[in-house]
Amino acid sequence: MTYSSVLSASEVTALEQHRQQFPALANKAYFNFGGQGPMPQAAIAAIQAAHEYTQQQGPFSNQINAWATAETNLARAAIAAELQVAPETITLTESVSVGCNIALWGIDWHPGDHILLSDCEHPGIVAAVQEIGRRFGVEFSTCPLMQTLNQGDPVAVLTAHLRPTTRMVVISHILWNTGQVLPLAEIVAACHAYPGERGLVWVMVDAAQSVGVLPLNLAELGADFYAFTGHKWLCGAAGLGGLYIRPEAMAQLSPVFVGWRSVTKNQHGHPTGWLPDGRRYEVATSDFTLFGALREAIATHQHWGTAGDRYQRICTLSQYLWQRLSETPHITCLRTAPPAAGLVSFQMQQGNHSQLAQTLETQGFLLRTILDPDCIRACVHYFTLESEIDRLIEAIRHL
Numbered sequence: 001m002t003y004s005s006v007l008s009a010s011e012v013t014a015l016e017q018h019r020q021q022f023p024a025l026a027n028k029a030y031f032n033f034g035g036q037g038p039m040p041q042a043a044i045a046a047i048q049a050a051h052e053y054t055q056q057q058g059p060f061s062n063q064i065n066a067w068a069t070a071e072t073n074l075a076r077a078a079i080a081a082e083l084q085v086a087p088e089t090i091t092l093t094e095s096v097s098v099g100c101n102i103a104l105w106g107i108d109w110h111p112g113d114h115i116l117l118s119d120c121e122h123p124g125i126v127a128a129v130q131e132i133g134r135r136f137g138v139e140f141s142t143c144p145l146m147q148t149l150n151q152g153d154p155v156a157v158l159t160a161h162l163r164p165t166t167r168m169v170v171i172s173h174i175l176w177n178t179g180q181v182l183p184l185a186e187i188v189a190a191c192h193a194y195p196g197e198r199g200l201v202w203v204m205v206d207a208a209q210s211v212g213v214l215p216l217n218l219a220e221l222g223a224d225f226y227a228f229t230g231h232k233w234l235c236g237a238a239g240l241g242g243l244y245i246r247p248e249a250m251a252q253l254s255p256v257f258v259g260w261r262s263v264t265k266n267q268h269g270h271p272t273g274w275l276p277d278g279r280r281y282e283v284a285t286s287d288f289t290l291f292g293a294l295r296e297a298i299a300t301h302q303h304w305g306t307a308g309d310r311y312q313r314i315c316t317l318s319q320y321l322w323q324r325l326s327e328t329p330h331i332t333c334l335r336t337a338p339p340a341a342g343l344v345s346f347q348m349q350q351g352n353h354s355q356l357a358q359t360l361e362t363q364g365f366l367l368r369t370i371l372d373p374d375c376i377r378a379c380v381h382y383f384t385l386e387s388e389i390d391r392l393i394e395a396i397r398h399l
């Protein structure tokens with residue numbers, strides 16, 4: 001197979017100009033977007049400007065309260081537009097893990113209920129499920145999706161592990177370790193059609209690696225809960241994420257943490273009930289200076305291209321990286337076919353992965369190791385350069 005999507009000279013110039021907006025890209029070859037994205041200058045400036053504004057006009061004042069409400073509304077609207085859903089379905093959180101916990105702890109679990117996870121979930125989410133199990137006598141088990149990376153049908157494997165008592169399936173849209181993109185719409189359809197004993201089988205999605213990568217229409221995908229963050233592929237600041245809740249699921253999900261942002265109030269300011277939308281799962285004071293930063297980051301990406309354009313370029317680049325790694329002696333990519341997203345995981349036939357990642361870091365190439373399966377993960381974003389991939393391959397060959 002030959003790589004045929006090399007950019008023209010003018011396209012490379014435009015991309016290099018675009019990259020200049022991201023200070024972190026200047027002094028290294030960055031392949032850790034799945035860990036945290038680099039912030040564009042406009043996002044960094046938005047935080048600084050927000051701090052200056054709040055100090056000048058407050059920090060606590062009627063004007064700043066109105067500003068914080070407006071910032072919250074604007075951030076929610078920008079996220080909702082990216083995910084093609086109504087703003088009312090979005091809860092602003094701090095991280096993927098907080099979003100998953102809102103969904104996990106808000107359900108009225110009964111002893112004997114069952115949660116089905118994939119065997120590729122993030123340890124933080126697995127830990128939350130384990131604690132639900134301990135607290136409420138809920139059973140949980142895993143289904144082997146890792147083995148479907150190159151062959152087999154993840155929908156068939158997953159549905160074969162549903163039980164009459166299953167109430168929730170916990171899966172990632174893109175598996176953080178192998179980079180596999182799961183057929184989420186089919187999985188949701190199969191779970192929702194499953195004739196269980198305990199009502200609808202809810203699907204909770206860890207979207208850490210899919211938001212900012214895939215062109216998404218969450219209303220069409222049909223997942224009940226879709227938890228994401230702004231600080232990875234969207235390149236916002238750490239500390240702001242979100243949770244989409246399907247309207248039918250929201251009616252049945254109780255807020256766990258509760259504060260002044262969750263409730264309606266009467267004329268005396270006393271709480272009278274939940275807000276009618278995703279705000280009911282928001283709690284209290286947050287770092288509102290991060291909200292404009294995420295908006296700026298999203299706008300920076302949109303300025304470069306549509307979600308479809310960006311995804312296509314990510315796939316072009318991950319295919320290139322995968323192909324060049326596959327041609328490199330002593331390297332084996334986990335996938336036997338080009339990746340369908342920006343994560344490329346590979347193994348060295350000899351040597352220690354952690355040592356390799358550390359050596360590469362001293363040379364300016366930032367990658368991470370994964371423990372299960374034991375591998376190195378390199379991520380490409382739409383603004384990665386082919387020349388960065390070439391330099392990484394050279395560095396690996398010279399180790």
Ligand SMILES: Cc1ncc(COP(=O)(O)O)c(C=O)c1O
Nearest residue numbers: 095096097098122176206208229
């Ligand atoms: C798949 C997956 N889930 C959850 C997380 C945790 O994300 P956060 O720190 O935003 O909760 C990560 C972070 O690496 C991840 O890759």
